[in-house]
Each structure stands twice: as C-alpha cells, then as structure tokens.
Amino acid sequence: MSASPASRPFIVLRGGDAVPASLADPVVAIGNFDGVHRGHRAVIGAAVRRAHAAGKPALALTFEPHPRAYFRPNEPMFRLTPEPLKLAMLAATGLDGAAVLAFDALLAAKDAESFVTEILVEWLGVGCVVAGFDFHFGRARGGSPAFLREAGARHGFAVEIVPPLLDDGAQISSSAIRAALAQGRVEQAAHMLGAPFTVEAEVIHGDKRGRELGYPTANMRLDPATELAHGIYAVSVEIDGVERPAVASFGRRPTFDDGAPRLETFVFDWSGDLYGRRLKVAFHAYLRPELKFAGIEPLITQMDEDSRRARAILGARLSEG
Template sequence: MSAPGSTLSHERPFTVVRGAAPDVRALAGAVAAVGNFDGVHLGHKAVIGRAQALAARLGRPACVLTFDPHPRAFFRPDEPIFPLTPEPVKLALLARMGLDGAIVLPFDSALAAMTAQDFLADLFVRRLGLSGVVAGYDFHFGNNRQGTPAFLAEQGRALGLAVDIVEPMALEGGPVSSTAIRRALAEGGVEQAARLLGYRWVVRAAVQHGDKRGRTLGYPTANLRMAPGCALRHGIYAVRIAIDGAVHDGVASFGRRPTFDDGAPLLEVFVFDWSGDLYGRTVDVEFAAWLRGELKFDSAEALVARMDKDSLEARAALARAPDVPAPSALPLRSV
C-alpha cells in the first residue's frame, strides 16, 4: 500500500481522558484506533483514518486509545526507548487530525497482567464502553502478547465490537514504522524521517540555563535537554522553532560540544533574526535538514568561522525546504 499525500487537519474540540474509567459522557460509545502511535506517522494515520470512517458509518465519536509509558519502557526500564513523540507532542498532533479525543491508559503492572480476553471484555467493552476498535496488522495486547489481530477480530466481534484491522503501509520500497523512523533519525536522516512521518519531526522541551558560552561567540543559543533515550545523530541541523505561536528559522547543534567540554548531549538552537529571553519556557523545535556531523575545532575562532558557514547553509536549506510531502507541524498547541 502506498502512502497518500498527508496534511494535518484543522483542529476541533479534543477531549483527553485518562485511565480505564473515563468520563463516558465525553466519548460515549466511541470507535477507538488502538496502539502506541509513537510518531503519529503515515501508517498510524491510516489506522486513525479507518477509525474515523467506521465511526462516521456508526454515528459514533472517533478517538485514539493509547498507552503511557510505552510498553517497552515498562518491560525494559533499563533500556530507554528513543521516543519520537512523548505524550504532549503526540496529543498535540492527534488533536489536529479531526478526532473527538484520546483515551490515555497508564501502562502498569495491572494492565500488563491482563489477559487478552479481559482486555476485550472488561477493558474495551465494560469499562470503556467502546463500540468499535481499529488496529494495525501488528497490534498485540494482553499478557504475553496473547491477543493477536486475528483474536481481536474474532473475539471482539463476538462481544459486539465493530473491528477493523489495517494492513501495513509501504513507502519508497520500505515499511512505514516507528522503528524505520528511529533508524533514519539515528543516521541524521531528518528528511527521510519526515517522508515517513508526513510532517517534519518535532521535539518539545524547556529552555535551560547553560554556560552562556554562545553569547561570547556571537551565537546565543536556547539550550534544551532531549528526552532520555534520544538517539538522534549528533551534528548540525537546519531547524524551525515556535516561540509564542510564531515560527522562526534557526540552526541547531545536537551533541556533546567536543571543542569545549564533551559533556552530556544537548540541543543548542540559534534563532535567526530574533532576540529575547527564553529561559524556562517550553518550545517546539522542528528538524528540516541535516547539515554536517559534529566536529572538534582547534580554536574558538575556527568554530565561529564554521558556525558562520553553518548559518548560511541552514538559511539556504530552509529557503528551499518543501512543504509537501512533509509539511510543517508548527505551531503546535498544548492539549
């Protein structure tokens, strides 16, 4: 199946309910697209689109049912997963897709121990009151992943649920998956990741105080700690950053600053043609293009000369960055 062109929809009222006993008045009898939806990529959007179509046929609300934390983070806490869209970004993206809302279930020991049958009869039907479930071809659920797509289709329908299983999606000869997107980002392939996502990859983080070295170099930066497990390739990127709803161009370095301290990985964003105090504020940063790998310079002067070149290259990359097939997701509103 080939990926169609993708755009983010206009936002509409979007209700978020948490836990296994949501306010049924908000999403009563909903059809739910079920999954982790890390990345909210084109394959996820196909699942969500089918849920919206089924909900429209049944005259029901359409929502997403997702989990936090990611099940892998629960089962393997010592192996942090590379999060493409931590919950705030995921919900902001979902809110733009014309859904009525999202149900966020805490993935804990009780949920992990639930049998596949109880997952359907007790959770989906009795406690959540769903009228339909749509899932991807690889969705598994219940203790020891007993619940397969075939089990969901057979047993769900026996319980009165409308069920739809969505086939895999391929693009450019490969699968559209969160794993493929993580692999692309780990190689610095932000443009390839954008083609699979259907939008340019975005991170959200609070601006922190740094050592103020950028000011002395003529490049004051907004410093952001990426999420634990982030495996983005270290290097220089052309970026866009949303500040108070306005989007600005910039250039960013992600890495350990080998010229100076070789410390913990940090995202440092220099915003073009803008000045102000961002400390403590949460911003969204969108990655448009990869420029080069991280380098160690013999002097601050050599570093500044290269930063001047990087800035020119970033401006050029942003000027030619296409809006399709990977449109900007900025600005994102909080949900």
C-alpha cells in the same frame, strides 16, 4: 455527527475515568502511536472516517509508558513523541479524544479476553475497533488481529484491521524512524513521519558562550535516551505561534567541554528572552557531524557557513509550508 476539528474539545481519559456522553459508543483506534507517523495515521484515519460516517465519536486508545519501557526498564527507549507531544499530535488528527492506559504490572498480566471485556466493552463501550495488522495485546501478546475479530463478533462490536503502509516496499514503523534519526537522516524520518521530527523542552541557562561567539543560543536538555545523531541541523522553532528558521547543534561540544548532550539553537533574525519557556524545535536537514576545532576563529568561520546553508535550505522549505 461529530463536531468539526476546529470546534470540538479533545478529551483525554485515564484508566477508570467515566466516559462522557460525547464519547459514547466510540470508534476506537488502538496502538502505542509513538511518533504518530504515517502508518499510525492510516489506522487513525480509518477510525475517523468510520466515526464520521456513523455519526459517532472517534477515540484513540494508547498506553503510557510505552510497553517496552515496562518490560525492559534497564534499556532506555528513544521516544519519538513523549506523552504530551503525542497527545497534541493525536488531537490534530481529527480524533475526539484519547484514552490513556497506564502500562503497569496489572495491565501486563491481563489476558486478551479480559482486555476486551474489561477495557473495550465495559469501560469504553466500543462500537468499533480499528487496529494495525501487527497489533497484539494481552498477556504474552495473546491477542492477535484474528482474536480481535472473533471477540468483536461475540461482544457485538465491529473490527477493522488496517494493512501495513509501505514506502518503496518497506514498512513504515517507529523503529525505522528511530534508526533513520540515529544516522542523521532527518529528511527520511520526516517522510515516514509525515512531518519533520520535532522535540519539545524547556529553555535552560547555558554557559553563555554562544553570545561571545556572536551566536546566542536557546539551550535545551532532551531526554537522555534521545538517539538523534550528534551534529548540526537546519531547524525551525515555534515562538509565539510563529515558525522561525534556525540552526542548531545537538551534541557534546567537543571544542569546549565534551559534556552531556544538549540542543543549542540559534534563531535567525530574532532576539528576546526565552528562558523557562517550552519550545518546539523541528529538524529539517542534517548539515554536518559535530567536530572539534583547533580554536575559536575556525569555529566561527564554520558557524557562519552552517548558518548560510541553513538559511538557504529553510528559506525554500518554510515558504513552501
């Protein structure tokens, strides 16, 4: 049987890496897995269950960068989970490892049969493949779930196709989650994700204005393609393994400089030096849109109210968690 989640190493393979004995004859879940949302977890869960039942390893096969970034390089893509965060989330699902394929011109030109033969059979040596109902692969998306079943029958591996996961009749998808976040609907996004939307970035030096206002903040630059609605949020921040309540502003600071978007987070009842550290910030509730104030005093009054509301929201949610 596979090792328990607490003891197993999570192995990351890159295209061409030798597959270790611990990942031989794997059950492979295939997908882009941006967000590792509940729909993705249905596919991954099916693979993990099959693997455990057969005493085999379970592996995710995913692609970097996201194929859309390759085909439409001039259209920046809002990634829910950049590669490091995606791999960390995959590791938490019970998988034994992940195989990451570079999505480049060579892969884009590979037809569906070559994908099956060269990647699934010759490289990974799959025993079973699990994919979502809408997964397509190979040049011009020539590989369908039906093709995958037929190829599995020819090459001797099992295939399981997972039906869509619906929420109130609507399909859970990465695009639906991105749309919700763009409108500030972080609670709806969390429902589809199965956890609060989370970002990770390095804390940088800001203009120190927060200190002068009584709200010293950890400042982070997110990917410019991030389409999260500008505004004020109740968030939590993981510091030294502890999830701490906080309030955050994401936007351009219209009262001051209307500059490039930045995430500024004030952690309640905590002080310390966070510069240069990578922090994870989880978004729990949208409090209000970003506003331009006539002066410092009305801004501080509003910040006090934002903090009160964030504390009230997070006091219940973090204690439940």
